[in-house]
Amino acid sequence: xxxxxxxxxxxxxxxxxRHRNGDDSAKASIIAHACDRLRVLASKxxxxxxxxxxxxxxxxxxxxxxxxxxxxxxxxxxxxxxAQFMGLSATQIRRTLIDLARHHFGAEGAANFHHSDxxxxxxxxxxxxxxxxxxxxxxxxxxxxHEAVENLPEDEKQVFSLVWYEGLTHVETAELLGVxxxxxxxxxxxxxxxxxxxxxxxxx
Amino acid sequence: xxxxxxxxxxxxxxxxxxxxxxxxxxxxELCVDCPELIPVLTRRIQALRATEWMDKEIVxxxxxxxxxxxxxxxxxxxxIEIIGKGAFAExxxxxxxxxxxxxxxxxxxxxxxxxxxxxxxxxxxxxRLLHSGIVSVHDVGRTQNQWFIVSELMESGSLAARIKAxxxxxxxxVRLVIQIAEALHYAHRQGFIHRDIKPQNILIDENGNxxxxxxxxxxxxxxxxxxxxxxxxxxxxxxxxxGQNQTEKIDARTDIYSLGVVLYELLSGRLPFVTDxxxxxxxxxxxxxxxxxxxxxxxxxxxxxxxxxxxxxKNPADRFSTAQDFADELRKAISPTNQNGRSRFGFGSVxxxxxxxxxxxxxxxxxxxxxxxxxxxxxxxxxDSISGPALGRVVQALDATKSDLADLQKNLTELxxxxxxxxxxxxxSAELATQMGRKALDSGDQTTAFTExxxxxxxNDRLPAAWHGRGVVHFNQGKFAEATADLQKAITLETQKPxxxxxxxxxxxxxxxxxxxxxxxxxxxxxxxxxxxxEYKRYVAQVYDSRAAQRTKNGxxxxxxxxLEEAIRWDDSFPGAFDSRGAIHFNLKxxxxxxxxxxxxxxxxxxxxxxxxxxxxxxxxxxxxxxxxAAYEKxxxxxxxxxx
Numbered sequence: 001x002x003x004x005x006x007x008x009x010x011x012x013x014x015x016x017x018r019h020r021n022g023d024d025s026a027k028a029s030i031i032a033h034a035c036d037r038l039r040v041l042a043s044k045x046x047x048x049x050x051x052x053x054x055x056x057x058x059x060x061x062x063x064x065x066x067x068x069x070x071x072x073x074x075x076x077x078x079x080x081x082x083a084q085f086m087g088l089s090a091t092q093i094r095r096t097l098i099d100l101a102r103h104h105f106g107a108e109g110a111a112n113f114h115h116s117d118x119x120x121x122x123x124x125x126x127x128x129x130x131x132x133x134x135x136x137x138x139x140x141x142x143x144x145x146h147e148a149v150e151n152l153p154e155d156e157k158q159v160f161s162l163v164w165y166e167g168l169t170h171v172e173t174a175e176l177l178g179v180x181x182x183x184x185x186x187x188x189x190x191x192x193x194x195x196x197x198x199x200x201x202x203x204x
Numbered sequence: 205x206x207x208x209x210x211x212x213x214x215x216x217x218x219x220x221x222x223x224x225x226x227x228x229x230x231x232x233e234l235c236v237d238c239p240e241l242i243p244v245l246t247r248r249i250q251a252l253r254a255t256e257w258m259d260k261e262i263v264x265x266x267x268x269x270x271x272x273x274x275x276x277x278x279x280x281x282x283x284i285e286i287i288g289k290g291a292f293a294e295x296x297x298x299x300x301x302x303x304x305x306x307x308x309x310x311x312x313x314x315x316x317x318x319x320x321x322x323x324x325x326x327x328x329x330x331x332r333l334l335h336s337g338i339v340s341v342h343d344v345g346r347t348q349n350q351w352f353i354v355s356e357l358m359e360s361g362s363l364a365a366r367i368k369a370x371x372x373x374x375x376x377x378v379r380l381v382i383q384i385a386e387a388l389h390y391a392h393r394q395g396f397i398h399r400d401i402k403p404q405n406i407l408i409d410e411n412g413n414x415x416x417x418x419x420x421x422x423x424x425x426x427x428x429x430x431x432x433x434x435x436x437x438x439x440x441x442x443x444x445x446x447g448q449n450q451t452e453k454i455d456a457r458t459d460i461y462s463l464g465v466v467l468y469e470l471l472s473g474r475l476p477f478v479t480d481x482x483x484x485x486x487x488x489x490x491x492x493x494x495x496x497x498x499x500x501x502x503x504x505x506x507x508x509x510x511x512x513x514x515x516x517x518k519n520p521a522d523r524f525s526t527a528q529d530f531a532d533e534l535r536k537a538i539s540p541t542n543q544n545g546r547s548r549f550g551f552g553s554v555x556x557x558x559x560x561x562x563x564x565x566x567x568x569x570x571x572x573x574x575x576x577x578x579x580x581x582x583x584x585x586x587x588d589s590i591s592g593p594a595l596g597r598v599v600q601a602l603d604a605t606k607s608d609l610a611d612l613q614k615n616l617t618e619l620x621x622x623x624x625x626x627x628x629x630x631x632x633s634a635e636l637a638t639q640m641g642r643k644a645l646d647s648g649d650q651t652t653a654f655t656e657x658x659x660x661x662x663x664n665d666r667l668p669a670a671w672h673g674r675g676v677v678h679f680n681q682g683k684f685a686e687a688t689a690d691l692q693k694a695i696t697l698e699t700q701k702p703x704x705x706x707x708x709x710x711x712x713x714x715x716x717x718x719x720x721x722x723x724x725x726x727x728x729x730x731x732x733x734x735x736x737x738x739e740y741k742r743y744v745a746q747v748y749d750s751r752a753a754q755r756t757k758n759g760x761x762x763x764x765x766x767x768l769e770e771a772i773r774w775d776d777s778f779p780g781a782f783d784s785r786g787a788i789h790f791n792l793k794x795x796x797x798x799x800x801x802x803x804x805x806x807x808x809x810x811x812x813x814x815x816x817x818x819x820x821x822x823x824x825x826x827x828x829x830x831x832x833x834a835a836y837e838k839x840x841x842x843x844x845x846x847x848x
Contacts, residue, residue, distance in 0.1 A: 135257035164258060186213050189248075192258055196251035 016176070019082050027085065031074045034089040035067045037167055038096060042066065045097060045142045066096045083176045086168075090161030094146050101143040141199075148198045149191075156191035159184055211238065215245055216252070278352045279345045281309050287359070297357060300342075302758060303716040305685075307342060310353040327353050330419045333394060334708075334720065335696060336689040337387025339407060339417040342717065356685075358417070360410050364403035367469060374504060377470035378534050384414050384463060385531035390696055391419060392456040392527060399454065401462035402441040403469065440475045441465045444490050444518050457520040460527055464515025471508065472500040476516060490518075507537040539628065634664035641673045653677050668698035672707070679711050687711040702728040702736065706743055718751040738775075745775035752784055761788055779808035783815055790822050798822040813842035 079085030288295035343354035443461035476494035641656030660670035675690030691708035705728030713721040729740035748771035755764035771781040786801030802819035816839035823832035
């Protein structure tokens with residue numbers, strides 16, 4: 001992962017320290033961080049689909065609902081460790097993203113039945129020229145991606161969750177999980193390879 | 205972790221480290237001491253490359269920075285100079301190195317508050333507007349922290365500049381407004397309302413034709429137009445309903461109002477309401493009747509004044525219902541037959557014209573091209589002047605055909621279409637020129653074909669076959685942008701000819717607009733008979749093949765392969781796609797696949813010597829030398845046979 005600078009390391013160290021000292025406010029910080037990440041990832045995932053959505057609900061409303069749900073579900077959890085809590089937080093982020101994709105844009109999504117947005121009805125068929133090995137663009141593809149992460153082996157899933165969903169650096173992840181940085185790099189690499197295999201096969 | 209896994213991981217770490225240094229070693233180079241790991245390492249590296257995006261930092265895209273002075277590129281576009289500045293964005297002249305053409309790149313200013321997502325969505329929709337009277341959007345993209353829009357570069361300036369420097373004559377003004385109205389009508393039919401029609405948003409191309417710009421983009425700026433434009437300059441073009449922000453009342457007639465104001469300004473040299481005070485102007489737009497244009501300039505034709513005032517009626521219901529109606533009424537008003545009392549065509553000229561027109565028909569059948577050309581030249585001058593040398597030249601040209609007049613008399617009865625009373629002088633001449641153009645095109649004479657088609661469009665700009673013909677010649681001459689514009693014009697006039705869409709598609713593909721090309725072919729296909737459907741599938745395949753060629757040239761092999769897959773999916777009997785795919789496999793050293801593809805291409809078309817040559821190369825690479833030799837031998841035989 002590229003550097004996720006702006007003092008995230010310090011922040012993480014701070015949470016770890018506070019948690020060690022029995023300070024519950026670390027949890028609130030991690031929830032806030034999870035909400036930030038959700039906003040960022042949802043924005044990435046929904047890119048190009050916001051305008052469609054704006055017909056039903058304001059984009060911010062949708063995110064707001066998702067954030068409230070995330071906040072509630074995380075608030076219920078009694079964390080045993082920062083690592084465990086961040087893992088759960090990543091899982092919640094992922095599930096919220098899957099819900100967002102499915103509910104608002106999936107095959108049953110209301111957006112698909114709306115045609116007043118300049119939809120080109122004269123086109124006999126929409127041609128999708130998206131290269132198969134690129135970042136997902138459609139929400140169906142994003143949904144498949146999140147689900148593929150869900151199905152990764154435990155070690156790979158844990159690392160992928162912290163790095164991609166929580167935005168931690170490899171160094172931070174290693175510190176959090178108490179393993180070497182090399183192990184993180186290997187699991188990160190392995191996760192990407194497995195995801196490519198699964199998503200690549202789906203596309204063929 | 206097994207020792208093999210550990211070894212693979214180390215190799216990948218080495219590969220990643222080298223990549224960071226700017227050098228990507230091949231698996232073969234990394235596995236010198238463990239060649240058995242080459243296949244697995246190759247697969248892993250491929251996977252890592254494909255999932256590179258997962259490794260990128262994810263940031264929230266919010267503010268857009270102004271391009272730094274040092275920034276010379278956005279996306280692939282190289283910025284050259286600023287050519288326009290607005291309140292929210294600036295427009296750069298830029299070079300597109302991939303297609304080797306100049307384009308305009310619009311970048312938001314740092315202080316502009318845009319909703320980037322809806323902006324992009326809007327721009328994507330605008331990109332679907334294909335009309336010669338609308339500035340085309342070529343591309344929409346974003347760099348790390350800013351979006352940008354790439355469109356056709358128009359360097360000749362805006363109508364605003366034209367009005368300031370050299371206001372067009374009444375006739376030219378009306379013609380400009382007709383063209384703008386037709387482009388607007390096209391957009392309205394696609395569901396777009398411009399909402400900001402004003403001379404600054406109408407650019408004039410090098411041939412003097414107007415093109416509407418900033419279509420729909422204004423809508424994406426977070427402030428509504430009415431709020432951000434409370435300046436006297438822009439408010440003047442705003443309809444009463446727009447001024448009052450009655451969004452539910454805004455429709456095509458809103459644009460008709462603004463265009464009416466533009467016409468008013470063109471004709472009279474001033475705006476309907478003149479005041480420096482924005483509030484006063486606002487009140488006037490809402491409730492005051494404008495000064496009639498003829499009180500400013502008496503030479504403005506009465507009928508044109510009436511149409512202009514109708515367009516700027518306060519109540520939308522009192523305006524034209526469509527922009528096309530506005531255009532049609534204007535056209536009718538300036539047609540020679542409608543200029544009662546002030547007609548430049550007297551009885552004598554009408555008679556002469558009848559003879560000349562009939563004579564055209566006769567010459568057409570007898571192939572007396574030169575004489576016909578001469579008369580066409582002269583009769584077209586009639587539109588400008590009845591007396592003087594032009595008339596003399598017509599008589600002279602007719603004299604030259606005296607000996608043919610007897611035959612002409614005989615043929616006249618057989619030419620109802622041409623001698624019919626319904627057609628105007630220009631229309632008949634235009635049709636004839638179009639036929640001549642087609643004949644020249646058939647015989648491969650592009651120069652004559654162009655002259656004829658061009659003349660036809662000048663004589664009658666509503667003749668789709670003429671625009672289509674000119675487009676085809678432009679295409680043959682490699683002028684793809686011009687071809688695109690012509691063919692788009694033909695399609696706006698005739699929407700049912702599949703071949704127009706097909707030819708437009710090929711022009712678009714040559715212009716690098718492959719997605720649009722595919723769309724056009726599919727529209728064309730929807731208009732074909734069932735028997736022709738397969739033919740159109742081949743065309744789609746050809747467009748993908750063409751993009752694959754471009755992508756291969758740029759080293760984007762994966763994209764090219766994807767295109768060829770798509771081409772084959774559309775038409776699995778298209779040999780060209782297999783040959784192209786084989787070539788990419790060959791370049792990627794995937795020789796087995798290359799042989800398979802070349803073999804398939806040969807199976808589909810066994811008479812192409814180059815397919816055999818390609819197959820020979822791939823077989824050589826695999827060490828299957830005797831087979832390769834056989835392929836080369838076959839290629840030689842075919843080359844000889846085809847040469848003879």
